[in-house]
Amino acid sequence: MKILVLPGDGIGPEITEATLAVLDRANSKYKLGLEWQTEEIGVAALKKQGSTLPEAVMEAARGAPGIILGPVDHLQYPSREQGGINPSGEFRVKLDLFANIRPAKSRMCVGLTGKPVDLVIFRECTEGFYADRNMFMGRGEFMPTEDMAIAVRKVTARQCRRISQVAFEWARKRRKKVTAVHKANVFHISDGLFLREVRAVAKEYPDVELDEKIVDAMAALLVRDPSKFDCIVTGNMFGDILSDEASEISGGLGLAGSVMAGDDACCAQAQHGSAPDIQGQDKANPTSLILSAGMLLEWLAARHKRREFSQAARSIEDAIDAALQSADTRTRDLGGTLGTKAFGKHVAERV
Numbered sequence: 001m002k003i004l005v006l007p008g009d010g011i012g013p014e015i016t017e018a019t020l021a022v023l024d025r026a027n028s029k030y031k032l033g034l035e036w037q038t039e040e041i042g043v044a045a046l047k048k049q050g051s052t053l054p055e056a057v058m059e060a061a062r063g064a065p066g067i068i069l070g071p072v073d074h075l076q077y078p079s080r081e082q083g084g085i086n087p088s089g090e091f092r093v094k095l096d097l098f099a100n101i102r103p104a105k106s107r108m109c110v111g112l113t114g115k116p117v118d119l120v121i122f123r124e125c126t127e128g129f130y131a132d133r134n135m136f137m138g139r140g141e142f143m144p145t146e147d148m149a150i151a152v153r154k155v156t157a158r159q160c161r162r163i164s165q166v167a168f169e170w171a172r173k174r175r176k177k178v179t180a181v182h183k184a185n186v187f188h189i190s191d192g193l194f195l196r197e198v199r200a201v202a203k204e205y206p207d208v209e210l211d212e213k214i215v216d217a218m219a220a221l222l223v224r225d226p227s228k229f230d231c232i233v234t235g236n237m238f239g240d241i242l243s244d245e246a247s248e249i250s251g252g253l254g255l256a257g258s259v260m261a262g263d264d265a266c267c268a269q270a271q272h273g274s275a276p277d278i279q280g281q282d283k284a285n286p287t288s289l290i291l292s293a294g295m296l297l298e299w300l301a302a303r304h305k306r307r308e309f310s311q312a313a314r315s316i317e318d319a320i321d322a323a324l325q326s327a328d329t330r331t332r333d334l335g336g337t338l339g340t341k342a343f344g345k346h347v348a349e350r351v
């Protein structure tokens, strides 16, 4: 099975190298039969090929059973017409990777609020306010006059239903609670539609409790007591913001794994960005991408009925948890001394 590896921008190449060290070890120990096809995207590809997502890479992504995508610095990208394509948004729409699944877990016993965090955010990621993906043609953001800008928000019943189904399926295997986060007090129609679909899906899961929270209150409640939450389902922008908050209170952005998944494909992607402020300094924490790769293995295990993939994923997570128990084997963002490379090597040896 050939996995497409796209290191991306900023700290991307460093954390990808550390992740591959861990995956290589899991691959040989559990005889997974994985191969890597590494391709250039982002600023490096723009310089050489005129596009941050060359068509050949997009074609490889269409045929790949799984993708590992490093963070991309799309804030720096030029317009689409000048070759600036956000690979993340493009994959979500073109490969139908609608479910961005973002766990937040305090792996060092307690989170920053002194309370344990163990929750998963299910973020619909192909529509909402995201201008690069919410139109069939053109962008959902425009400027009728030089002093006025308008952004369009897209919400469809189908995508609300699909993301809710993923959240309820996960909740069944976890603590059987789904919290739907919305702003229906203001967005009566669009978030009203979201709530209508979540409630309809909830009826198919009578064993799972449905809770509803307005997004601004949710931001406070997450800090007040994250242990009250298990599975959180929401739209694109609320999910993007709340997942950074949740991962930060669980211990730090560098700890947060994530996948974007559809029915037929899955892409491992760290929750954080390309962190240009620490690029090339061997300071980045690769945990987020390593855990994301573990989530990809779990997805492949379910999809291809390969138990050894699941065993490998669990072993990677255990190795990360063990490394994080001591400050001596943590990266600097978590008060440790290890660099990106050394941390990857340490985790790989414990898989």
Ligand code: NAD
Binding pocket: 070, 071, 072, 073, 074, 075, 076, 088, 253, 254, 269, 270, 271, 272, 273, 274, 275, 276, 277, 278, 283, 284, 285, 286, 287, 288, 333
């Ligand atoms: P960021 O997530 O890159 O960084 C925020 C802060 O967290 C920085 O101080 C950074 O040093 C730190 N940080 C992030 N990841 C870390 C890690 N693994 N280890 C240690 N510290 C880490 O957010 P930003 O600076 O706002 O964005 C930079 C670029 O990334 C922008 O172009 C943005 O659009 C892009 N971005 C990409 C993705 C993605 O590819 N999935 C996600 C978010 C942002």
